[in-house]
Amino acid sequence: MDLQLAGKVVVITGGASGIGLVAARTFAAEGARLVLGDVNEGALASVAAELGAVGQRVDVRASAQCVALIERAVAEFGRVDVLVNSAGVGGIPRLVLESDPEDGDWDAMLDVNLRGTMHCCRAVAERMAAQRSGRIVNLASEAGKLNEKRIVVYGATKGGVIAFTKGLAIELGRFGVTVNAVCPGVTRTPMTSYITDAMEREWSRFYPLGRLGRPEDIAPMIAFLASAQASWITGQAISVNGGFGRS
Numbered sequence: 001m002d003l004q005l006a007g008k009v010v011v012i013t014g015g016a017s018g019i020g021l022v023a024a025r026t027f028a029a030e031g032a033r034l035v036l037g038d039v040n041e042g043a044l045a046s047v048a049a050e051l052g053a054v055g056q057r058v059d060v061r062a063s064a065q066c067v068a069l070i071e072r073a074v075a076e077f078g079r080v081d082v083l084v085n086s087a088g089v090g091g092i093p094r095l096v097l098e099s100d101p102e103d104g105d106w107d108a109m110l111d112v113n114l115r116g117t118m119h120c121c122r123a124v125a126e127r128m129a130a131q132r133s134g135r136i137v138n139l140a141s142e143a144g145k146l147n148e149k150r151i152v153v154y155g156a157t158k159g160g161v162i163a164f165t166k167g168l169a170i171e172l173g174r175f176g177v178t179v180n181a182v183c184p185g186v187t188r189t190p191m192t193s194y195i196t197d198a199m200e201r202e203w204s205r206f207y208p209l210g211r212l213g214r215p216e217d218i219a220p221m222i223a224f225l226a227s228a229q230a231s232w233i234t235g236q237a238i239s240v241n242g243g244f245g246r247s
Ligand SMILES: NC(=O)c1ccc[n+]([C@@H]2O[C@H](COP(=O)([O-])OP(=O)(O)OC[C@H]3O[C@@H](n4cnc5c(N)ncnc54)[C@H](O)[C@@H]3O)[C@@H](O)[C@H]2O)c1
Pocket: 013, 014, 015, 016, 017, 018, 019, 020, 037, 038, 039, 040, 058, 059, 060, 061, 085, 086, 087, 088, 089, 090, 112, 113, 116, 139, 140, 141, 142, 183, 184, 185, 186, 187, 188, 189, 190, 191, 192
């Protein structure tokens, strides 16, 4: 199947690591033109060099920086066809009863995961509406649907991403712009580097396919949702989770 991504201008936040990085490699292999945004400048520079991509430091917590990221893509390539919001933070795994709303951890998750995604969607929406085409793919999480103890606040931010995705899809549908969320189960990336092989074996009993995810399991769904073949899919929160939860 030809995804028809060759030449498309694809902006990926969080593109320097994990799922965003493997998504970037997937789009690059399809011949897309890439603009990668990340707060980690060192990793961003090496990934941009590897892929021949434009790299721009962005902190998605600041809406003006999200606007600047989209403007950079337009300055380089004249348009934006695809926005992938993969920038995210996992927070400290702990019970809500043990958490402190004032210590910054809740703020970090809300500001990066939810507000950051909203900022970037807002920054690109008018341009995509004006060109009457576009694809937005937001990284939510299975936790945004089912949630789980010790990641309740994280899951709440991802539930917010799903709700924002569904609502924005309604608003942008008349412009031919699709907005979808991908909901990974637990995936081994730098964000989940605390997971050992022994922990994976233990947790795998909850996964019918018998293992946790890898970024390579998630990236193909991102690319598909960004493709011409996904033109009648919008407002969806699609799980890629090895069968966990079956939500
Ligand atoms: N790994 C998992 O188990 C899992 C499961 C479900 C959903 N997700 C989501 O997938 C996305 C990617 O996660 P990952 O596992 O690849 O994590 P990761 O830590 O490997 O990558 C996240 C990237 O986001 C960047 N980032 C963090 N804060 C930022 C900010 N303020 N501005 C710009 N960039 C910022 C980081 O520098 C990093 O490069 C996240 O939204 C995450 O919540 C991950």
